Amino acid sequence: MNIKIALEPAAGDCGGIGAERKALLSFDDAVATAVATAQPLSGSDRVDLRNANGRVLSRDVHASSALPRFDHSAMDGFAVRSCDLSGPGPWTLPILSTMAAGDGIREASALPGMTVEIYTGAPVPTGFDAVIVREKCRRLGDTVRTAYLPKVGENIRKLGEDVAPGVQLASSGTLISPHVAALLAASGINVVDIRPRVRVALITTGSELRRPGEALQSGQIYDSNRYMTAGMLSLPWIEFTDLGHLRDDPGAIRDALQMASQEHDVVLTSGGMSHSAADHMRTALEACNARLEVLNVAMRPGKPATVGRVGRALFIGLPGNPMAAAVVLGQIGLPAIRATSGFRQHSVDWYPAVAGFDYRKREGRTEFVPVKVIGRDEMGLPVLARLGRGSSGSLLPMAVADGFAVLRPERIHIPEGTVVRYEPFGS
Known part of the structure; x- marks a missing residue:
């Protein structure tokens, strides 16, 4: 157009x-017209993941392996085989060995009724199917006594339960946030392809x-x-x-x-x-x-x-x-x-909130009103106070506001208690 x-x-x-x-x-x-008028940048830069925070991915990234990479303990405690905990408890189990994070995966070589002392992050030895947390156990020399009957899989993070091999970790156009960077790093990715910076002149x-x-x-x-x-x-x-x-x-x-x-x-x-x-x-x-x-x-x-x-x-x-x-x-x-x-998402983040004010506006136009959060209603929604008179030249209301209330064009009267769209600054 x-x-x-x-x-x-x-x-x-x-x-x-x-x-x-x-x-x-x-x-x-x-x-919508402004977004359609934009022309996404071409090209790609390859950078170290440590330098990619806040940049935009230019290619999809897929997992080359599973996360977790092996079954490991989620807690400090004792690995057991649930089939050994039969009959009325408590049970006393001999301690076969100790496993810590970084230890290699061991094949089960325990006789029936034995346990392995295990620490958070340590591989669960093959054949053990639950971990009882240390607080539910009492160590007596080379044995441990417990009255707790765990569920199969309890306190064990299973191979691939977070990410399966080949799953898309992040798509082109994704902003590399600290959380995205952590996921990529955990998958062993140290170099990523990113879009060039947008050169903006004022x-x-x-x-x-x-x-x-x-x-x-x-x-x-x-x-x-x-x-x-x-x-x-x-x-x-x-x-x-x-x-x-x-x-x-x-x-x-x-x-x-x-x-x-x-x-x-x-x-x-x-x-x-x-x-x-x-x-x-x-x-x-x-x-x-x-x-x-x-x-x-x-x-x-x-x-x-x-x-x-x-x-x-x-x-x-x-x-x-x-x-x-x-x-x-x-x-x-x-x-x-x-x-x-080249962002995948262009829109502004917003949340529902409650008008703590009564306001009349002109029909047919969208209004942006600076507001401050003054509390929460019974449903937990923010309650907003209107700041200033909405003048386009005002600075103080915007400087002290928490964000904008966005009032839709079809509305003329916004009574107190109306649910409105709230866009916090920095969202």
Whole structure:
């Protein structure tokens, strides 16, 4: 779906308001379109597993052997043959030997009624089918006495019960988390194939912006979006570059876009996405022959969200207002960047929660409300307090919030006690 950039309202459009409403994409459609606009990176890097945390697998990984690799004891205790524990207990069993983790697997050579003292992780000698924990036994010299009758297989981790040989351990597009790395390491894998880092460039625009620490003149403000964006994209699978701040100069913005799109996979901009005469980003995009697929979204905040392609790069235009920029980057931008990296899953994690507030909103738009968890209901669901008035320029509510409550477009009134979608920050 190609959307032509309209710099001026059409004749007879009464200011373009009606046309703008018709052009609004639903939030769900905007996310789906942004993800579809992304082009997954090709190529693969081969790295040591120790250096792969937080990277994205480029190939499926399969188990070359079973996990566990042999039957072993899950507890410290005594290995027994359940058939020896017949009749009324307690039973007294001679101790044949002791087995510790790292010992080789031994064939059973015990006479009937014997036991093996065994430690956690030690191979279970062939012929023994249960382990009685040490706390249920009493050692008397070279014998052990117990009144406990175990089930067959009790406290034994069986060969292959976790992973069978040939099973897929992780698929292409999986993020290598510490838990995935542990599974691969346990399977003897020390080298993995990963996707290249996504090269993301940020261009910040706005003649009114200054760096924190610089002196402000009348009408100027400090640039917060650069720091917010850099923090949100500080991820192992992203190579982030801040290309600096530009004044509202259409030619300079055009040149920066052209250069960035040649050297990066994703170009992010902050500010200048509205339709006013002082917002030059759309003019610069048109000069670069950009193809925009998302252009204005039925969401609050973040309506001027823009996604498309400029040159060879994915383009994501963030609004200048900080809360709007954070919502667009987290909700639309990051799923598209994840798709560029080749992630299997693009969506944001969310959980059900209960509104601890009463709120009315406009029908037809998805709203993102900063919230704080103030307790749990009787079912254990988080209870959320709404913070601030939802202004797209607000920073304090977002800074102290635990996450966003996402209010669906068909809802107008959200009474207290309504179950809503909750997206905690950092999920």
